[in-house]
Amino acid sequence: MGEKISRRDFIFSTLATGALFAAGGGASAVAGGKTSSKVPLKAKYALIIDTTICAGCGACRDACHQRNDLPEGMSYIRFCAQDEGQKCLPVQCQHCADAPCAAVCPANATYHTPQGVVLVNTKLCVGCRYCEVACPYQARRFNEEVGVVDKCWLCLDYVLSGDKPACVQACILGARIFGRQDDPDSKVSQLIDSGRAKPLHPEFGTDPAVVHYIIE
Amino acid sequence: MHVQEVWHWLAAIYLFLGGLGAGAFLVAAVVELTGERYKQEFCPITLVGSTIAGPAVGIGAFLLVLELGAGLREPWRIPYMFTHFTSVMTWGIWILSLFVPIAFAYGFLEVMDTYPKAWIWVTGKLRFKVLKRLPVRRLKRIMAVMGSVFALATGIYTGVLLCGVGPAIPLWSAPLWPGLSIPLLPILFLVSAISTGMGLTIDMTATISQPETHRRFHSLPVIHMTAIGLEAILVGLLLYSANSLGGAGAMSVNLIASGHMRTVFWIGFVATGLVYPFAVHAYAIGAGKHSIASGIGSGVGIVFAGLMLRYLILTSGMPPVL
Numbered sequence: 375m376g377e378k379i380s381r382r383d384f385i386f387s388t389l390a391t392g393a394l395f396a397a398g399g400g401a402s403a404v405a406g407g408k409t410s411s412k413v414p415l416k417a418k419y420a421l422i423i424d425t426t427i428c429a430g431c432g433a434c435r436d437a438c439h440q441r442n443d444l445p446e447g448m449s450y451i452r453f454c455a456q457d458e459g460q461k462c463l464p465v466q467c468q469h470c471a472d473a474p475c476a477a478v479c480p481a482n483a484t485y486h487t488p489q490g491v492v493l494v495n496t497k498l499c500v501g502c503r504y505c506e507v508a509c510p511y512q513a514r515r516f517n518e519e520v521g522v523v524d525k526c527w528l529c530l531d532y533v534l535s536g537d538k539p540a541c542v543q544a545c546i547l548g549a550r551i552f553g554r555q556d557d558p559d560s561k562v563s564q565l566i567d568s569g570r571a572k573p574l575h576p577e578f579g580t581d582p583a584v585v586h587y588i589i590e
Numbered sequence: 591m592h593v594q595e596v597w598h599w600l601a602a603i604y605l606f607l608g609g610l611g612a613g614a615f616l617v618a619a620v621v622e623l624t625g626e627r628y629k630q631e632f633c634p635i636t637l638v639g640s641t642i643a644g645p646a647v648g649i650g651a652f653l654l655v656l657e658l659g660a661g662l663r664e665p666w667r668i669p670y671m672f673t674h675f676t677s678v679m680t681w682g683i684w685i686l687s688l689f690v691p692i693a694f695a696y697g698f699l700e701v702m703d704t705y706p707k708a709w710i711w712v713t714g715k716l717r718f719k720v721l722k723r724l725p726v727r728r729l730k731r732i733m734a735v736m737g738s739v740f741a742l743a744t745g746i747y748t749g750v751l752l753c754g755v756g757p758a759i760p761l762w763s764a765p766l767w768p769g770l771s772i773p774l775l776p777i778l779f780l781v782s783a784i785s786t787g788m789g790l791t792i793d794m795t796a797t798i799s800q801p802e803t804h805r806r807f808h809s810l811p812v813i814h815m816t817a818i819g820l821e822a823i824l825v826g827l828l829l830y831s832a833n834s835l836g837g838a839g840a841m842s843v844n845l846i847a848s849g850h851m852r853t854v855f856w857i858g859f860v861a862t863g864l865v866y867p868f869a870v871h872a873y874a875i876g877a878g879k880h881s882i883a884s885g886i887g888s889g890v891g892i893v894f895a896g897l898m899l900r901y902l903i904l905t906s907g908m909p910p911v912l
Contacts, residue, residue: 379623379731379732379734379735380731383728383731383732383735384731384735386732387731387732387735387736388735388736388739390732390736391735391736391739391740394688394736454911454912463912465912474755474756474758477676477677478676478677478678478679478754478755479674479677480670480671480672480673480674480677480679480680480683481667481670481671481673481674482670482673482674482677483670496660497667498667498670499659499660499667500658500659500660500661500664500667500668500670500671501658501659501660501661502654502657502658502659502661502671502679503596503597503657503659504677504679504755506596507594507596507597507755507758507759507907508754508755508756508758509758510756510757510758510909510910511912512758512909512912516596516659518659520659520660521658521659521660521661521662521663522659522660523659574912575910575912577757578756578757578910579756579757580757
């Protein structure tokens with residue numbers, strides 16, 4: 375018996391390794407195919423935040439905290455300090471068309487609805503927090519009480535019954551404008567089409583589809 | 591200025607163990623497949639490398655599971671983690687799940703091969719006579735090839751996991767050179783894995799149990815110094831590349847090189863894991879011999895620095911300022 379590996383054994387080992395990879399890929403394709411996350415071309419809704427009006431009072435943040443019954447101090451909305459002119463920038467899930475949180479989730483717990491809203495199936499989430507670190511907007515929150523990661527879900531139950539998300543209702547200054555992006559006559563469509571309302575940091579490449587900002 | 595607060599020291603340990611186990615396995619596999627293993631009865635490099643690999647990566651994977659939130663309370667969700675192939679973490683779970691059994695099997699066979707009396711005892715206890723005729727050496731070679739593929743994958747995966755967050759943490763996704771689209775971290779973590787693997791199996795082990803190892807394998811110190819030198823270059827490139835990104839990337843570099851993490855970086859990593867081992871090996875080549883103290887010292891330094899490197903990169907990662 376020679377001491378170096380024989381050609382036959384080497385070929386066998388490599389093929390066996392390849393077979394294992396193929397089996398893994400095949401099994402996952404079958405399993406993962408059931409919950410595909412087909413991204414719609416356009417989001418049905420738009421949420422525009424006018425930072426020239428926003429005073430940073432935090433009413434939206436508190437309304438979100440209340441609505442979602444979140445632990446102490448937690449909200450899906452946070453305020454980012456700005457240095458050049460703007461007073462404040464409220465940031466939440468942008469509902470990206472190319473959401474990195476959906477791609478990186480090993481359990482396929484994050485998905486898009488037909489309206490382009492990004493949701494979390496908290497029954498699948500294992501709490502690895504990969505999505506939390508992968509979101510360039512840092513919009514996702516780990517809830518220690520239940521061990522899952524969740525985020526702004528656009529109060530889809532209100533929205534689908536014709537009402538507005540809690541944060542929009544809470545804003546007394548009118549800095550939050552909500553409407554149908556698929557209706558060209560709506561206020562949000564006009565603001566977006568005119569170029570006044572824009573996605574935040576489009577260079578991240580995630581294609582924020584719902585949330586837009588008026589910066590000046 | 592705010593660093594990411596999601597993954598901390600436990601994740602650093604898990605990434606470190608994955609790299610160490612993968613590197614140790616690769617060193618053992620090379621010694622096995624080149625036939626060097628069989629020039630003597632007892633080869634500490636393959637013995638330590640093969641027996642450490644499975645447990646190291648296995649414990650690392652166990653730590654990953656411990657880090658899960660709902661995954662611990664509802665463990666039936668964990669199989670879902672094997673299904674989503676757009677996620678690097680899914681790839682990692684597959685790679686680890688296949689590597690660990692192969693590594694354990696190879697380690698077991700290497701122990702049996704090294705201690706024939708143990709093999710006789712084990713096969714005596716088992717009812718299936720066919721096991722006594724198992725072609726141990728042939729199986730070992732097959733395990734070494736298969737395991738090496740997964741070991742390489744494991745070493746690269748730890749870096750791909752981090753750079754998979756893309757623009758969310760500029761330090762982790764810094765390219766090999768500004769403007770290139772080749773990420774640097776997977777290469778760095780693989781080189782670090784091999785370096786820590788060599789530190790453990792050669793410096794720490796062979797130096798104690800077989801001091802003549804270094805005399806027999808003249809190229810070992812040179813190979814080791816090349817790995818250390820390469821690691822130094824890659825870390826330098828990482829700092830340069832991340833700094834060139836500006837914003838959060840530059841802030842991370844600042845934190846590492848001159849900020850809060852500078853002691854861990856310059857003392858815990860550069861001095862302990864690069865300068866000292868490199869100098870010790872250079873001296874050994876010049877003096878023509880390797881002393882036990884410097885061999886173990888160098889090995890401990892390299893292994894410790896491997897952990898420090900991962901800890902540094904994790905805790906200095908900063909999301910972009912919005």
